[in-house]
Amino acid sequence: MIIELKSTIAKINAEKLAMDIKAFHISFNDKSYLITGSGVKELPVDLIEVTENYWVFPNDLQLASSKFLKTRREVKIGNVVIGGNTKNTVIIGGPCSVESEEQITTSAKFIKDLGLQVLRGGCYKPRTSPYSFQGLGLDGLKLLAQMREQFGLTVITEARDASHIDEIIEYSDVIQVGAKAMYDQGILRACAKTQKPVLIKRGFGTTLQEFVQAAEFVLAGGNPNVILCERGIRTFETGTRFTLDLCGVAWLKEHTNLPIILDPSHAMGYAYGVPDLARACVAMGIDGLLIEAHPDPSVAKSDASQQLNHTQFESLISSLKPVASSVGYNIL
Amino acid sequence: MIIELKSTIAKINAEKLAMDIKAFHISFNDKSYLITGSGVKELPVDLIEVTENYWVFPNDLQLASSKFLKTRREVKIGNVVIGGNTKNTVIIGGPCSVESEEQITTSAKFIKDLGLQVLRGGCYKPRTSPYSFQGLGLDGLKLLAQMREQFGLTVITEARDASHIDEIIEYSDVIQVGAKAMYDQGILRACAKTQKPVLIKRGFGTTLQEFVQAAEFVLAGGNPNVILCERGIRTFETGTRFTLDLCGVAWLKEHTNLPIILDPSHAMGYAYGVPDLARACVAMGIDGLLIEAHPDPSVAKSDASQQLNHTQFESLISSLKPVASSVGYNIL
Amino acid sequence: MIIELKSTIAKINAEKLAMDIKAFHISFNDKSYLITGSGVKELPVDLIEVTENYWVFPNDLQLASSKFLKTRREVKIGNVVIGGNTKNTVIIGGPCSVESEEQITTSAKFIKDLGLQVLRGGCYKPRTSPYSFQGLGLDGLKLLAQMREQFGLTVITEARDASHIDEIIEYSDVIQVGAKAMYDQGILRACAKTQKPVLIKRGFGTTLQEFVQAAEFVLAGGNPNVILCERGIRTFETGTRFTLDLCGVAWLKEHTNLPIILDPSHAMGYAYGVPDLARACVAMGIDGLLIEAHPDPSVAKSDASQQLNHTQFESLISSLKPVASSVGYNIL
């Protein structure tokens, strides 16, 4: 249950009330809310007098629910606002991993020259083998910060586990919670304490319900700037790396109030399919797209097969604009 | 292995050669081909003199392979040609089941009035329960034939099992092999003996490789007019009925030479998601779309939740045209 | 709803009543039953006087439900009764395919010498490629009949599609409905009209609910002798051919009244894992086991990797007896 308190209730009293009923307390749009588990179906008698409004839910999809907020939330990524009525589709491009100053500088310049605004690049790679390239770590984060300064780009990178989440929050403009880390409460609770935007990727074995509940950890903890990212689920089909779940995206658009970004690169796993899929994603009317591109994919230290080269990426971006336009959206 | 025989080889001799090496023999584009299993990697010595050209394959995806034919095959559905360089996206609309003369007449008139050309409607329903509506059977087929005559529409309906395949071939312009029937060799072998177009739906538990191999049964049996239809696979996600596999569609476009039609209605299972998904499908550049629509979905005898009403369907078709146009395709 | 009619109601009247309410009518254990869809939750007023007893169900799992019959049904396979309180685990052994008289005779003699009673062998193979060995067809069926006569064995073979179901019913003692054919209503309806036992394999993409509903087609059509066979489902894991669903078996034991046979060979796909899995299956307390064995797996025309050789099979059977005994069952 979500309880909106009357505006006359002071914040300190709201917090006391929250403690009394073991609820979360958040401030959002200048209002105070208490959030209990969805098992609570009736407004506690003691709270009737202080309650302005309340919502009952069939399950723990509450703050993220379209039953709570009818319009999609706005989230600001650098200078770009997505969600709400903006009809903006923001492109997040860049290499899978930050590999060297030269490689990330080439990438950043390329993104900038295309008129795009958001650069991605992994520093702590959640590899499944200890014998693969594990990322540059803090050195990578510093290179990203340098790109931000040098090119005026917004940067996004991924937290692999809770042991370095503070670094990520410090250096990155948008905190990416990876598909393998999205149940990680050490990360989610830390993300709840910042106001930076948090992009949560759906785990490849994660139901839509669980996925949105990961967002609830951040929202209930006090950070309203959460973005959902579908990036493919694991199915019996192995001809492609994962299976991009666009039915799931339709479900998220219907049942949640959070902006939605799609990642066709990881879903497909092969560069040849990325452009067609990216156009399909954009035609759904979405808030953003995450596409991997590398100056020379053949020498990439991770995900070599799925990264576009810069010619392919540029050509893709050109083709996305009329598709976005055909459904009333703008590519940024 | 596919072996193209020299044009000097008479058909009767080609057939003898096929029998000698236990191969299939087909005529296609005025040429004669022998097709063996993909285990054969070297041209049999005895055939060297009669061979014009040959192709070796890593697996039994052969006649359907883009290694054999570089351009997508053209298939004619009524008056519409799809595939090849046509850039046509044909819309197949209509109710899940033919329920009554009134219902199917209303549907047919509606499709006709929208300027569309292909009407769908199930007569033998592959229900999973014996206690559900099973379809009108032969009476339904006769109603479809009546719609063809009355409105000049092309009709498509589904074969549930081999016991009535001859009826379907007789009455339907396009033979649909349903997701639950696509391994049915009784159906596939019968489809190989006609020249009518055959639309094969991917089973919801079927790999892409197996799916295309079902097409190989029809192609190797002598019918080149095969269309693939992706309609959602079964995954762990149950928030939607199935998971539309657009990564798989990218794979099919890369690895096969067959036209591809998509069915977002069955994948999604809920009307609310169908328009967004249909636009996504069209943006991939595909040969057709299969959308369920019913004059009054609330009283439909099957798939009530996923069928659009006529207002929704008309609005969807309008919105598809600019999307198709943005990727260089035409809605027909 | 299942309605048990009073014993005073003549069969001809029962049939009339069934037609009136569009229900199935069956005779079972000397009683007459009407079966409607599970949507019917209240006894029709007109039937109150003729009704002895009735059962309401939450879904279309009705005749197969443990809510209808508390004890597992008994089914006779040749001379062996399984189910009920028999605590018999019948072993069904033999090659994937009948390949030649010599091969199947060696197999039959081997099964007989081990003291087992049921021989399997495929004649119509549901291969996914037209270029693979498709089975001996009717010649294979005749060889199986010959084995029955020569060795006094019970034989079981599979219907691939409805086009040859009559042959299978004529020649086989137990009709196997394969995993790819279990939605085939042509087969299921034909099986309903015989009284021979029908072993239905679960499709690899089939939910438990759908699986049991396939059995409902046969049961509601008048044949009570149905056996369920779990043989592995398709999951994201490809290290093994399929994933044997023993949680599903626990579900079937709890929710249905049908005997359950398991097929670890097809699930595993590799001979090395079959013995361990077979022992696991037997320890669950099941009605039978289906194990593929071939005189020389290395030359088998289908499923070479998963068939045991005769030494391995004999050793496995020896090891199964103490396991069965430890849970109070007998290997037959």
Next chain:
Amino acid sequence: MIIELKSTIAKINAEKLAMDIKAFHISFNDKSYLITGSGVKELPVDLIEVTENYWVFPNDLQLASSKFLKTRREVKIGNVVIGGNTKNTVIIGGPCSVESEEQITTSAKFIKDLGLQVLRGGCYKPRTSPYSFQGLGLDGLKLLAQMREQFGLTVITEARDASHIDEIIEYSDVIQVGAKAMYDQGILRACAKTQKPVLIKRGFGTTLQEFVQAAEFVLAGGNPNVILCERGIRTFETGTRFTLDLCGVAWLKEHTNLPIILDPSHAMGYAYGVPDLARACVAMGIDGLLIEAHPDPSVAKSDASQQLNHTQFESLISSLKPVASSVGYNIL
């Protein structure tokens, strides 16, 4: 590649060699090994003189591979040794969560009285909703330590994320890495630095190959005491909570050298199926079993539906002994 260095090479030199070729260096069974990625297929020339033996692998399953060690590793859990030739099946019992001193004391006493030696109980619960019971945290760990002292039991509890891994390593005898945390390198790297046994649960969306690679992180980091735990994977079947993958267990027995423990409780999700499944697991010949039991499951704060009550648990243990015995194993 794994390289066994000659016994004459001092440890300090071994470490230098490791750094030179960017390999891991571990000591195991009084020998020194260097481990590189599996991409290295030929012994580096510089190392030929110092190499005693080496192994090349097709993929990054190396230290855990049965190609490296032919016999299963021995791991000591409290006073019980599992793996190797011990033929011990250790039972790990106890509640899902530590809820109170009274509850865990009742549980501990019960386990002790049954003659069992290992108590489980979660303190940091990896719940998918922020609104569910999250565990007692450090207070729970202290209660477990108290049970160890009071009853002489070995205790095992789960690390949810890297933020409290040091606490878990301090308090628990066996460190459990949960299904949702098994990609967590913060946890895995910390586990590599202790010598305490580490039980890694397979993620429900994790392939067998990835699962074993998680173990490689711990093994390559220097801790040889790793145990694999299969606990069910997520499939399309939702009649049960997960699908216990015993085909996967057969694969693990064939391809790895690590002890294997199974958890039928989480796989099934319903108490009714746990006993049958537990017997199936034991019949496979495994190293341990993890079963949830609660003094009163109806009031359990997590996983209420799947926990056995104490009567059921006691009865299950009795029934496991003859099954274990039938395959030559002992229940401890």
